Amino acid sequence: MLSQKRSEQTASQSPPPHRSCHTQSPSPLRSHSSATAAAMAAAAAAAAAHSLLHPPAARRSLTSTPTPSPPPFLRLPSATARSRQPHRLRSASPSTASDLTAFPNPNGILSPIDVDAATEAELRENGFRSTRRTKLVCTVGPATSSPDQLEALAVGGMNVARVNMCHGDREWHRGVIRAVRRLNEEKGFAVAVMMDTEGSEIHMGDLGGAASAKAEDGEVWTFSVRAFELPLPERTISVNYDGFSEDVRVGDELLVDGGMARFEVIEKLGPDVKCRCTDPGLLLPRANLTFWRDGSIVRERNAMLPTISSKDWLDIDFGIAEGVDFIAVSFVKSAEVIKHLKSYIAARSRGSDIAVIAKIESIDSLKNLEEIIRASDGAMIARGDLGAQVPLEQVPSIQQKIVQLCRQLNKPVIVASQLLESMIEYPTPTRAEVADVSEAVRQRADALMLSGESAMGRYPDKALSVLRSVSIRIEKWWREEKRHETLELQGVSSSFSDKISEEICNSAAKMANGLGADAVFVFTKTGHMASLLSRCRPDCPVFAFTTLTSVRRRLNLQWGLIPFRLSFSDDMESNLNRTFSLLKARGMIQSGDLVIALSDMLQSIQVMNVP
């Protein structure tokens, strides 16, 4: 199979790209290595107007002198000759860099290619093949909201900054979002911003400004829907849901944060509900409340609350105006709400492409999982609230199921909550936490998320560094063990053209593994082809080149993608030559590296050594 592919490649790739700029026909760039003649014929019938069948745009001739060289496959050194060591970066060569055309970035600063210092440092530190594949999301809170603290997170590997609209006011969030944007503009980072809605969950008020309160065994506390003047009366908690005192019954169990503290309802007095503490614990501001009757979570009128509240709609307008990259929707129950929000965003923000992430944390979402994920641009396994709605022992299998489903449906998935909970207070994680992080990495989730650890913990940078080092170690172990998973990827494409892209990506990832390629390069305008490659979880990193900074940020959530912003044309040869020169100049690749290159303009695969 491989040898057949290999000969097809050899034939279609000859002469090598460098020389082929001057030998126009047949173009190696139009090699449809994975499309059979029959498929091509079908494509012709089905999509005569498609770019696949069009000749590539007129070529620009390159200024560099062509050096005749044998086809790439013949230049492929033997497995033994090829160094298996991850190569180290060399210092940049300014003379090469000066030859290159620079493009102004949106700020007018001349930058031919956007890549951030953290990515370069990771490549330098770990070598090319050992860069971290698992992406990291950090919730920004009081512990991390200053520009310096945000920069420390970005340098530490934060790919996405999350702001939680449950806490803080819009001015505070605006400050954080703008600080992240500035960091990206000034330091070349591509940190995406995710806004997480509050949702209509039932939660406590903010404790009148206290950081926490302790509930002791046997104490009687009042949970009330009244609006209080400050200071709050002693042992009194305000509740945000007006129907609370009507929905609960004497004898119900009231769980704070899914069981961090537990109460029994003993008396109802108009808006006030008296409860006796049966499991002592710490009450935190705005902690989530669930109530249980006969062993099941109670869903009375509270189940009819809208997933997106009127306050959430205002927050969403704010997020659109601030240009966030992702909106994560809390307590999603059905696909309808996601479709509704997506069409709202499309109407409100023409041209912008805010991705909608469905948070899986409501028991009702579990029966509609596939439909919800299909409708979304990604999912978050929000284990905090999920663990308050289903028995805790069910959370691990639900997590695994969602990770696999997202992979099948080609949607990025984030594993969230309590990954390193003890690091809110302590500088080292528990062994159990490290095992939990390892499991999420082993499942090949796209991203891991910090909540309190980075929002209000004492050691946000250390927590991030634990996620980073555990990810790198487990990924390496996985590759060393060569545990190519048995997961068979089903087709995800709805159109024939998408199907071609999908097949090309599947084949390219397989070839990359089989040949021990150093990287896959993908030139992608919308990012779709990059995500299809990420879905295959190849052994080598995927360098994704895209013309838009917004697409670059969005790709930063996806497994194994190293996104670059680069202006490129429809001429793959010039794109490749330019990219090789730029990356060589920065010491990010070197001559001889084996690269598989794809493009979503031409739907082609090329295999070559970096000249």
Ligand SMILES: Nc1ncnc2c1ncn2[C@@H]1O[C@H](COP(=O)(O)OP(=O)(O)O)[C@@H](O)[C@H]1O
């Ligand atoms: N913007 C903010 N302002 C103040 N505190 C915050 C903010 N964001 C997060 N926090 C704190 O960090 C904790 C963890 O964050 P997160 O997991 O997002 O929220 P929650 O615990 O409410 O689900 C919160 O409980 C809160 O104490």
Ligand SMILES: C=C(OP(=O)(O)O)C(=O)O
């Ligand atoms: C991530 C979660 O959501 P939030 O922090 O908004 O409660 C969760 O419940 O795990």
Ligand SMILES: [K+]
């Ligand atoms: K939230």
Ligand SMILES: [Mg+2]
């Ligand atoms: Mg939640």
